[in-house]
Amino acid sequence: MTSTLYFFLLFFPLLSLQSQAANTTASTKYTLPVIKDTAKHQYFTTFEIGTPPLRVFLIVDLANQWSWMSCSLYGYNSSTSHQSSCHTTLCATYGGPHRPWCIDTDMCGVYAYTPWTWTEYAVGVYEDTLLLSSIDHPQSPSKLAKVPLPHFPIACADTQPLKGISRYTKGYNGAVYFGGGPYYFPPSNLDMSKFLVYTPLITNPNSTAPSSVFERGDPSYEYFFKVRSIKINKFPVHFNTSLLSIDKNGNGGTKISTLSPYTTLQSDIFRATVEDFVEQAAKMGITRVASVPPFGACFSTRGIASTETGLSMPIIDLIMEGKSDLLHGKSARWRIYGANSMVRIGRNVTCLAVVDGGVAPRTAVVVGGYQLENNVVEFDLEGYKIGVSSSLLRWNTTCSQFKGY
Numbered sequence: 001m002t003s004t005l006y007f008f009l010l011f012f013p014l015l016s017l018q019s020q021a022a023n024t025t026a027s028t029k030y031t032l033p034v035i036k037d038t039a040k041h042q043y044f045t046t047f048e049i050g051t052p053p054l055r056v057f058l059i060v061d062l063a064n065q066w067s068w069m070s071c072s073l074y075g076y077n078s079s080t081s082h083q084s085s086c087h088t089t090l091c092a093t094y095g096g097p098h099r100p101w102c103i104d105t106d107m108c109g110v111y112a113y114t115p116w117t118w119t120e121y122a123v124g125v126y127e128d129t130l131l132l133s134s135i136d137h138p139q140s141p142s143k144l145a146k147v148p149l150p151h152f153p154i155a156c157a158d159t160q161p162l163k164g165i166s167r168y169t170k171g172y173n174g175a176v177y178f179g180g181g182p183y184y185f186p187p188s189n190l191d192m193s194k195f196l197v198y199t200p201l202i203t204n205p206n207s208t209a210p211s212s213v214f215e216r217g218d219p220s221y222e223y224f225f226k227v228r229s230i231k232i233n234k235f236p237v238h239f240n241t242s243l244l245s246i247d248k249n250g251n252g253g254t255k256i257s258t259l260s261p262y263t264t265l266q267s268d269i270f271r272a273t274v275e276d277f278v279e280q281a282a283k284m285g286i287t288r289v290a291s292v293p294p295f296g297a298c299f300s301t302r303g304i305a306s307t308e309t310g311l312s313m314p315i316i317d318l319i320m321e322g323k324s325d326l327l328h329g330k331s332a333r334w335r336i337y338g339a340n341s342m343v344r345i346g347r348n349v350t351c352l353a354v355v356d357g358g359v360a361p362r363t364a365v366v367v368g369g370y371q372l373e374n375n376v377v378e379f380d381l382e383g384y385k386i387g388v389s390s391s392l393l394r395w396n397t398t399c400s401q402f403k404g405y
């Protein structure tokens with residue numbers, strides 16, 4: 001199995017970057033490197049901010065409404081930074097409909113939180129210039145130019161919330177792209193945006209953030225989509241599918257989280273999925289071995305073929321809302337091959353990279369980081385949809401564009 005990690009999370013414009021990127025330079029495409037801390041299973045990125053440019057490292061977290069960092073830790077003292085005033089419509093936008101508020105009489109205040117502690121921190125918003133890499137020549141992504149992105153809102157927290165966050169490690173595993181396709185990856189130089197299967201994004205009307213951060217009636221900022229069923233080698237997994245709907249309190253449904261290392265399934269779904277996977281694996285002549293927590297099923301790697309989509313294991317399909325032209329009008333699906341379904345544990349053992357989320361989790365299906373790797377996932381907030389690589393093709397690239405970054 002290949003040890004190189006390809007992790008392409010594509011944002012079409014996303015989070016705070018989205019409005020800035022869209023307003024200032026409509027045609028510029030930006031990219032950020034993604035680095036995986038394999039010990040803590042966290043993904044982070046790095047860029048320079050302010051004057052003189054200060055290199056900072058941030059966790060990639062789709063759930064936070066805010067980009068925030070510990071300004072004191074970095075000694076952030078930039079001559080181009082501006083405090084955002086709370087008496088502006090911009091601040092009202094930042095604060096969300098319910099929470100435009102003031103810190104120290106005039107500073108725009110927002111909440112940031114760490115999912116590990118679920119504690120919120122009131123922080124002030126600054127605007128400053130980011131230095132980002134832009135793809136000038138989409139057909140040759142190795143040519144990156146550094147370009148300024150002005151008026152980027154970033155919140156300053158102290159070091160307290162940083163507990164549990166991984167330290168910077170070396171190596172680049174993938175990239176985040178802003179501004180939309182085309183996406184060319186060497187060596188095929190096919191435009192990957194033509195091979196994406198789309199499904200609508202869904203708004204969860206009830207926030208999934210810590211209760212101290214939102215007010216009743218606030219929607220969730222996380223990325224939900226509708227999974228209708230799960231299939232393994234084309235056979236549907238049987239469980240109570242009402243769990244796949246978001247109920248009136250915002251429980252249930254499916255979201256993407258870069259902070260969950262592996263896909264997390266509600267207990268009943270987990271049990272049924274593991275059972276069916278084991279059954280299909282047995283039919284393929286694959287030998288089950290003792291499970292290694294937190295995984296529910298492990299197998300001997302002996303005799304399993306290695307393919308360009310990873311180990312040849314039963315194929316998992318998340319059948320999603322919507323039809324796909326790419327699949328000849330069939331239901332959109334997120335196809336998970338061995339490369340994304342199996343995690344190697346020791347030399348001869350591979351485990352189904354899915355964990356039990358408990359009997360009554362807030363969200364029934366949380367698609368985690370491991371299932372996003374080796375993949376192209378596009379968040380299109382204008383079209384209010386997400387695109388997932390149809391896995392009809394694979395590519396080989398070394399993320400060489402970030403060498404020496």
Ligand SMILES: *[C@@H]1O[C@H](CO)[C@@H](O)[C@H](O)[C@H]1NC(C)=O
Nearest residue numbers: 051052075076077078079080
């Ligand atoms: C911030 O930078 C300015 C120069 O740009 C300097 O005069 C000032 O002392 C610095 N403040 C701190 C706290 O380092």
Ligand SMILES: *[C@@H]1O[C@H](CO)[C@@H](O)[C@H](O)[C@H]1NC(C)=O
Nearest residue numbers: 205206216217218248249250
């Ligand atoms: C969930 O959202 C609906 C619609 O906004 C609201 O009426 C309801 O009170 C919310 N429930 C909770 C538990 O927040």
Ligand SMILES: *[C@@H]1O[C@H](CO)[C@@H](O)[C@H](O)[C@H]1NC(C)=O
Nearest residue numbers: 239240241242243244247252
């Ligand atoms: C499925 O779950 C829902 C909500 O948990 C429940 O109301 C319903 O009775 C269940 N259906 C079956 C067939 O068990």
Ligand SMILES: *[C@@H]1O[C@H](CO)[C@@H](O)[C@H](O)[C@H]1NC(C)=O
Nearest residue numbers: 300301302303346347348349
């Ligand atoms: C792994 O498999 C090889 C050959 O199949 C065997 O020699 C080795 O002892 C096995 N290692 C473990 C840790 O089971």
